[in-house]
Amino acid sequence: MSGWVVVAGLGPGDEALVTPEVRVALEQATDIVGYIPYVARIPERDGLTLHASDNRVELDRAAHALQMAQDGKRVVVVSSGDPGVFAMASALFEALEAGPAQWRALDIRVLPGITAMLAAAARAGAPLGHDFCAINLSDNLKPWALIEKRLRLAAEADFAMAFYNPRSKSRPEGFARALDVLREACADARPVLFARAVTTPQEELRIVPLTEALPEMADMRTVVIVGSSLTRVIDTPHGPILYTPRSA
Amino acid sequence: MSGWVVVAGLGPGDEALVTPEVRVALEQATDIVGYIPYVARIPERDGLTLHASDNRVELDRAAHALQMAQDGKRVVVVSSGDPGVFAMASALFEALEAGPAQWRALDIRVLPGITAMLAAAARAGAPLGHDFCAINLSDNLKPWALIEKRLRLAAEADFAMAFYNPRSKSRPEGFARALDVLREACADARPVLFARAVTTPQEELRIVPLTEALPEMADMRTVVIVGSSLTRVIDTPHGPILYTPRSA
Numbered sequence: 001m002s003g004w005v006v007v008a009g010l011g012p013g014d015e016a017l018v019t020p021e022v023r024v025a026l027e028q029a030t031d032i033v034g035y036i037p038y039v040a041r042i043p044e045r046d047g048l049t050l051h052a053s054d055n056r057v058e059l060d061r062a063a064h065a066l067q068m069a070q071d072g073k074r075v076v077v078v079s080s081g082d083p084g085v086f087a088m089a090s091a092l093f094e095a096l097e098a099g100p101a102q103w104r105a106l107d108i109r110v111l112p113g114i115t116a117m118l119a120a121a122a123r124a125g126a127p128l129g130h131d132f133c134a135i136n137l138s139d140n141l142k143p144w145a146l147i148e149k150r151l152r153l154a155a156e157a158d159f160a161m162a163f164y165n166p167r168s169k170s171r172p173e174g175f176a177r178a179l180d181v182l183r184e185a186c187a188d189a190r191p192v193l194f195a196r197a198v199t200t201p202q203e204e205l206r207i208v209p210l211t212e213a214l215p216e217m218a219d220m221r222t223v224v225i226v227g228s229s230l231t232r233v234i235d236t237p238h239g240p241i242l243y244t245p246r247s248a
Numbered sequence: 249m250s251g252w253v254v255v256a257g258l259g260p261g262d263e264a265l266v267t268p269e270v271r272v273a274l275e276q277a278t279d280i281v282g283y284i285p286y287v288a289r290i291p292e293r294d295g296l297t298l299h300a301s302d303n304r305v306e307l308d309r310a311a312h313a314l315q316m317a318q319d320g321k322r323v324v325v326v327s328s329g330d331p332g333v334f335a336m337a338s339a340l341f342e343a344l345e346a347g348p349a350q351w352r353a354l355d356i357r358v359l360p361g362i363t364a365m366l367a368a369a370a371r372a373g374a375p376l377g378h379d380f381c382a383i384n385l386s387d388n389l390k391p392w393a394l395i396e397k398r399l400r401l402a403a404e405a406d407f408a409m410a411f412y413n414p415r416s417k418s419r420p421e422g423f424a425r426a427l428d429v430l431r432e433a434c435a436d437a438r439p440v441l442f443a444r445a446v447t448t449p450q451e452e453l454r455i456v457p458l459t460e461a462l463p464e465m466a467d468m469r470t471v472v473i474v475g476s477s478l479t480r481v482i483d484t485p486h487g488p489i490l491y492t493p494r495s496a
Binding site: 112 | 259263264265266267268272306330331333334335337338339340342345352353355356357358359360362370371373375378379380381383389390394397398401402404405406480482483484485486489491492493494495496
């Protein structure tokens with residue numbers, strides 16, 4: 001039996017958002033590799049080995065997956081959301097490029113998933129309904145100056161913006177600085193969505209004006225969406241709807 | 249029975265990419281509203297009325313959906329991809345905001361789907377694996393000058409870029425201008441992905457250097473992804489893999 005690697009997106013949390021394509025790959029797998037809370041979503045069964053690992057060991061995990069496939073295993077690397085958006089797909093290809101030449105002959109596929117910003121946007125309305133950008137606010141792997149430069153240029157371009165990894169215990173200050181940069185660059189009270197643990201029982205959504213956004217409204221389970229200058233809020237009896245018009 | 253409206257994403261084409269959440273909504277619907285080729289994906293059944301309409305009537309279609317929900321129907325507005333990304337969700341909320349006040353009490357939900365750029369990225373590797381932007385290149389609803397400004401700023405920010413609606417019969421020139429702007433702003437041979445009809449039997453993927461990208465490589469079924477300055481190509485026996493490292 002020849003091995004393969006699939007990098008699969010499990011979506012934001014709700015099992016009803018896992019695509020049938022990903023379900024099939026999970027059923028065919030002999031080994032599941034991933035960050036502890038994502039592997040915890042996979043039911044145990046005979047013939048399946050679960051390999052859960054901690055955060056920040058993405059390259060080791062990727063090399064492990066590739067080596068197991070080389071050894072004939074059918075490996076699914078699980079990501080939350082979409083594996084191609086600030087998740088395991090890039091790490092896997094970094095490991096592939098740096099690894100032994102024979103890995104390049106492996107059967108490797110990426111299966112998309114519902115990424116957090118699109119799930120969050122859907123819950124709130126359609127804040128990413130026109131041109132937008134997605135920025136990882138973690139400065140673990142890139143300098144803070146580059147993040148700040150991108151925030152200023154994104155504001156100048158009048159993109160709606162989605163932020164992943166806005167804030168962690170090890171980086172409590174970055175998001176406060178990001179909000180300061182945005183307030184200076186945008187100079188208005190455009191709406192900001194804080195969407196935490198979207199589609200899970202812990203889901204919390206909050207919409208506030210940029211002028212009132214506070215760093216502590218976000219944690220590592222939060223996606224933050226900042227509107228463009230034209231993003232609107234419609235008040236309804238069920239709560240506010242946030243959307244960006246198609247002409248924005 | 250009280251009515252509702254769901255705006256649902258059918259994904260890029262492959263039925264295995266339709267989420268179970270969307271399937272349930274389609275099973276519960278009394279009426280399906282959408283652009284002709286998307287409605288054509290919904291099987292007919294007793295108790296279900298299909299309302300297919302042409303392109304460029306998004307606001308009429310949205311108002312029709314809202315009015316049917318007001319009349320007690322269970323209406324699914326179908327989009328390809330994700331409804332919140334250059335699709336029907338924003339049009340629905342534009343119609344809601346402009347429409348009669350009682351529409352605001354309606355039960356309205358947006359169900360996310362796999363958007364074309366993420367399906368295309370997955371097929372090619374992980375070109376959107378770090379900070380990126382998504383731009384609709386159609387100037388039907390916004391001035392061309394704004395598109396060109398965003399292209400220049402996105403290049404300066406060194407975002408990877410995904411382009412929707414790059415080229416149509418009625419707008420043959422815009423994409424040629426976009427490529428000229430990018431060649432000037434980027435001044436390198438970074439890779440460009442042309443991904444046509446992704447996940448369908450007509451799927452075609454092509455990766456070329458920006459210096460060799462031609463307008464006729466895209467049509468309205470194509471998503472175009474331009475790498476950042478750090479996007480890489482790995483040559484493999486199965487073809488090239490395109491990815492953006494996590495440090496980009």
